[in-house]
Amino acid sequence: MENTEKVQVLIIGSGPAGYTAGIYASRADLSPVLYTGMQAGGQLTQTTEVENFPGFPNGIDGNMLMSQMEEQCRRLGTDIRFGEVTKVTLGKEKGDYHTVEIDREKTILARSIIIATGASARWLGIPTEEKYKGYGVSACATCDGFFYRGKVVCVVGAGDSALEEATYLAKLCSKVYLIVRRDQMRASKAMQSRVLSTANIEIIWNSQITEIYGNDGVEGVKIHNKVDNTDTDIALDGVFVAIGHHPNTELVAGQVELNGEGYIVTHDNTTHTNVPGVFAAGDVADPRYRQAIAAAAGGCRAAMDAERYINEL
Numbered sequence: 053m054e055n056t057e058k059v060q061v062l063i064i065g066s067g068p069a070g071y072t073a074g075i076y077a078s079r080a081d082l083s084p085v086l087y088t089g090m091q092a093g094g095q096l097t098q099t100t101e102v103e104n105f106p107g108f109p110n111g112i113d114g115n116m117l118m119s120q121m122e123e124q125c126r127r128l129g130t131d132i133r134f135g136e137v138t139k140v141t142l143g144k145e146k147g148d149y150h151t152v153e154i155d156r157e158k159t160i161l162a163r164s165i166i167i168a169t170g171a172s173a174r175w176l177g178i179p180t181e182e183k184y185k186g187y188g189v190s191a192c193a194t195c196d197g198f199f200y201r202g203k204v205v206c207v208v209g210a211g212d213s214a215l216e217e218a219t220y221l222a223k224l225c226s227k228v229y230l231i232v233r234r235d236q237m238r239a240s241k242a243m244q245s246r247v248l249s250t251a252n253i254e255i256i257w258n259s260q261i262t263e264i265y266g267n268d269g270v271e272g273v274k275i276h277n278k279v280d281n282t283d284t285d286i287a288l289d290g291v292f293v294a295i296g297h298h299p300n301t302e303l304v305a306g307q308v309e310l311n312g313e314g315y316i317v318t319h320d321n322t323t324h325t326n327v328p329g330v331f332a333a334g335d336v337a338d339p340r341y342r343q344a345i346a347a348a349a350g351g352c353r354a355a356m357d358a359e360r361y362i363n364e365l
């Protein structure tokens with residue numbers, strides 16, 4: 053078949069799991085090919101300071117960390133390609149090749165696949181949110197915060213991401229409302245005390261946005277307080293949604309076993325999925341820890357599992 057290539061290890065995804073899998077598979081002489089997906093570098097490219105990745109005592113910028121992982125991965129021999137996997141047809145028996153379509157035009161036959169496609173931002177799902185995406189509604193303060201210098205914004209959510217976004221925006225914006233749907237926050241105590249001691253962050257408890265309105269851009273939101281059963285308008289210029297993520301498993305749904313929340317199920321404390329030669333690493337298979345360091349460890353384990361699988365064929 054024209055425009056078809058055979059590879060031993062195909063890695064899908066370019067977050068900490070994908071690049072670490074590339075580093076290990078390269079060193080095992082498996083000549084891995086890695087497709088980055090549309091968001092090269094993954095979720096960490098949308099964060100600011102990463103303080104908890106070991107080896108960086110003063111923290112490291114998320115983009116910098118990912119570009120260093122990419123460089124290391126490439127230097128060791130992974131063929132890193134910017135492109136998107138558009139379709140996957142998995143083999144069934146041990147040793148079968150898996151057929152992978154790239155950008156709807158090229159086909160790769162892969163002996164093994166490491167799925168490291170991560171997770172994506174969740175949205176509120178209210179009708180007016182879609183209308184203003186990119187015009188005042190964002191899921192990434194690091195990407196878009198700059199446009200709201202000196203303005204008033206809100207952040208929705210109460211996990212570490214939301215509080216991190218609020219803290220970041222508070223340095224740029226005149227005022228940040230943090231809209232929390234319960235009477236408590238899920239984020240770590242350290243993040244909570246940072247937010248509580250930031251003068252221009254105001255927490256609005258027990259509330260959810262019911263409408264986002266404006267003209268060319270966002271001009272305000274309506275929020276409903278479910279304890280007082282009241283509705284209030286807040287005038288603001290931007291809405292940052294930080295309410296968690298969902299695993300990117302659409303490509304393999306129906307072919308690989310997923311759990312109730314859509315995460316890939318791995319077996320016997322390995323990265324093996326239920327399909328021979330298909331391995332999963334990082335947030336796509338991790339509903340519990342979802343940390344960069346855990347994803348990197350998953351990438352290492354997946355490459356070692358793939359190596360063993362190929363050696364046994």
Ligand code: NDP
Binds near residue numbers: 343
């Ligand atoms: P989480 O799942 O931890 O938090 C999601 C938050 O969004 C919760 O507070 C949840 O509320 C709220 N929420 C969910 N749906 C809605 C909705 N429809 N309307 C309003 N609020 C909603 O996600 P995060 O992205 O914050 O974090 C994911 C993981 O990444 C966590 O393990 C976190 O610790 C980690 N992380 C670590 C960082 C660090 O260490 N530097 C930085 C960022 C993330 P409720 O609590 O009521 O369910």
